[in-house]
Amino acid sequence: MSNHPPKITATHVNVWYGAKKAIDDVSIDIDQDSVTALIGPSGCGKSTFLRTLNRMNDTVANARVQGDIRLDGEDIYSPDMDVVQLRARVGMVFQKPNPFPKSIYENVAYGPRIHGLASSRSELEGIVQTSLKRAGLWEEVKDRLSDSGTALSGGQQQRLCIARAIAVDPEVILMDEPCSALDPIATAKIEELIHALKGRYAIAIVTHNMQQAARVSQRTAFFHLGQLVEYGATTEIFTNPREERTRDYITGRYG
Amino acid sequence: MNEHTVKAFDADIGELRGLISQMGGLAEEQIGKAMLALQRGDRALATQVRAEDKAIDAIEAEVERLAVRIIALRAPLANDLREVVAALKIASVLERIGDYAKNIAKRVPLIDDTGDRIEPISVLPAMGRMASEMVHDALDAFAARDSDAAVRVCESDTALDDFYDSIFRTLVTFMVENPRTISQVAHLLFVAKNLERIGDHAGNVAEMVYFAATGTQIADRLPAKS
Numbered sequence: 001m002s003n004h005p006p007k008i009t010a011t012h013v014n015v016w017y018g019a020k021k022a023i024d025d026v027s028i029d030i031d032q033d034s035v036t037a038l039i040g041p042s043g044c045g046k047s048t049f050l051r052t053l054n055r056m057n058d059t060v061a062n063a064r065v066q067g068d069i070r071l072d073g074e075d076i077y078s079p080d081m082d083v084v085q086l087r088a089r090v091g092m093v094f095q096k097p098n099p100f101p102k103s104i105y106e107n108v109a110y111g112p113r114i115h116g117l118a119s120s121r122s123e124l125e126g127i128v129q130t131s132l133k134r135a136g137l138w139e140e141v142k143d144r145l146s147d148s149g150t151a152l153s154g155g156q157q158q159r160l161c162i163a164r165a166i167a168v169d170p171e172v173i174l175m176d177e178p179c180s181a182l183d184p185i186a187t188a189k190i191e192e193l194i195h196a197l198k199g200r201y202a203i204a205i206v207t208h209n210m211q212q213a214a215r216v217s218q219r220t221a222f223f224h225l226g227q228l229v230e231y232g233a234t235t236e237i238f239t240n241p242r243e244e245r246t247r248d249y250i251t252g253r254y255g
Numbered sequence: 256m257n258e259h260t261v262k263a264f265d266a267d268i269g270e271l272r273g274l275i276s277q278m279g280g281l282a283e284e285q286i287g288k289a290m291l292a293l294q295r296g297d298r299a300l301a302t303q304v305r306a307e308d309k310a311i312d313a314i315e316a317e318v319e320r321l322a323v324r325i326i327a328l329r330a331p332l333a334n335d336l337r338e339v340v341a342a343l344k345i346a347s348v349l350e351r352i353g354d355y356a357k358n359i360a361k362r363v364p365l366i367d368d369t370g371d372r373i374e375p376i377s378v379l380p381a382m383g384r385m386a387s388e389m390v391h392d393a394l395d396a397f398a399a400r401d402s403d404a405a406v407r408v409c410e411s412d413t414a415l416d417d418f419y420d421s422i423f424r425t426l427v428t429f430m431v432e433n434p435r436t437i438s439q440v441a442h443l444l445f446v447a448k449n450l451e452r453i454g455d456h457a458g459n460v461a462e463m464v465y466f467a468a469t470g471t472q473i474a475d476r477l478p479a480k481s
Contacts, residue, residue: 211330238332240470250332252264253257 004032005073007172007202008053008090013067015048015057015226022048024226026067030172035194035203037213037234040223041249046206049223050174053204054090055083071172088115091165095177097157099149099164104141107149107160108132111168127167134200135163136193155186162193166201173197175205179212191216210250214238222246256334267325268335271318271342272398278314278349279394279460283387285311285356286453290383292360293376293446296367304360311353318346334467341467345397348456348463352390355449355456362442369439375425379446382418386450389415389457396461402468408461409477415454422447 006029015023023045030036030053038046048057055076057063069076076086088111099107108128111117118124128145132138137159141152149160158178165173175194179187194203194216207213213220214234221231222243230237230246241247259265285304292300322343325331331339366372389408396404426440426447465473 210332214332239336241333247333248257251335252259252261 006030007032007072008204009068009070009073010049010053011068011070013049013052013065013069015045015052015066016064017060018062022226023052026223026226026228028221028228028231030202030204031219032202033199034218035198035205035216036219036221037217038204038206038221038223039208039210039213039249040229042208044223045226046221046223047176050176050204050206053172053174054087054092055081056087056092058083088168089170090172090174091168091170093158093161093165093173093175093178096181097154097161099152099157099160101148101150103146104132104149104152104160105145108163108167111164115168117168131163131167132160134166134197135159136189136196137163153186155182155189158182158186158190159193162190162197166197170201172202172204175203177206177208180208187212210238222249224249261329264329264331264335267321267329268338271321271325271339274314274318274321275342275345275349276394276398278311278318278346279390279397281307281311281314282349282352282356283390283394285353286359286383286387286390286450289356289359289363290380290387292363293366294380296363296372298364298367301360301363305357308353308357311350315346315350318342334470337467337470341397341463344463345460348459349390352453352456355453359446359449362446366439366442369436369442373429373436373439373443375422375429375440375443378422378425379443379450382415382422382447382450385415385418386453386457389454390460393457393460393464396464397467400464400468402465405461405465405468406473406476409458409473412454412458415451419447419451 008030010029011027013023013026014021026045026049038050040046051057052065052069057065065077071086071090075081100110102110105128108131109124112124112127118127129138132141137156140156141147149157152160162173179190182190191212194205197203205213205216217234219231220234220237222229222237222241222245224245230241230243232242237246238250241250247253285307288300289304291297292304322339325339329335389411392404392411393408395401396408423444426444429436430440462473
């Protein structure tokens, strides 16, 4: 599979919302060179798990995370960890595109500016251009960078959000159902983008669309009732899953 | 296995499996009738076998249409996907089996025209039954999604091969001893070879049944042939 050590190593992770256990003893490695898809029925914990990887659960009242999650061997729940820095290293793209109500340029420039990644205006412009190019949006917006980000189409907004995540030079990109609000063409563009970004960034994607998981990922993890039921090569999971629960879910027999 | 949440999916898969069973039943019947026609020198029955082959071809086309529709509309995965792929391949194998039965039927009048029937003709029906049973067992394995039964079908192919070898030697002896039998023997050799090929194809069906049921290749389980 990968020649590199895993980018993220999660070991015996448990998550509670108040008294309710949402994640039950999940251990998983996220590869540097792969796209990892997290699939499972609603409420199975896949999004919750994704959010533990850049401590987005910290913002949820009464959420409690236990276990060991390491980014390049570094404990991300250590008291020494700078959470703002962590979220720059582990970026996130959400279900609904959520550009800032600012210009296209500002949407992308905001992150590098507050993280001090550019020392001059031209350097910042360079970052904005590179990020928009990598997000496959540059050609569509280069002549109207001062237009509002919210004026773009849904698919363009989502790619803008990906450009925004890329702009702070992350190592990992987490995507939580990034295409569920998009039409098939916009979805295909995002999937093509995921393919292009693979290798440069470690990518983990939560999706309800089985075909999408099959199309974009090399590794697939199936979650059910907070547990990791099966984790393996995507081709295996979709042609010959080992676990009956996985099979029933992906073939539409989940009751 | 549990039912699909979308019931129409089960209906489609059920229809596909039904077509394969129907096709298999027809193929089996065709082998039996062709061998009976051969045994009795029944030209009318032989003609009937040749005509009925079209029914098998028609079901194969229907299997292809349905399988493509299922793939397009239901996007089957895992065991469902393997089953649809297996059904496609099994249908084409059954069509070939039907062709072999038709070819045997085609030789019935030709054999009849060669004059007195030679003795080995009387053992061919036994070989025909053996081949037909392999087809029957392969389809039973398909109906039950039974990988062990599929393995047994593949293993039983050795007996049919041995049968063929023995008939081959007998027929060659006839040709050597009495060259006037050569044209009849040549036809009978083809009949025996057709039956031997039917056995191989029944084995191919069993291989697909095994693959659909387990997701692995049967070759990994059978001892390597020498």
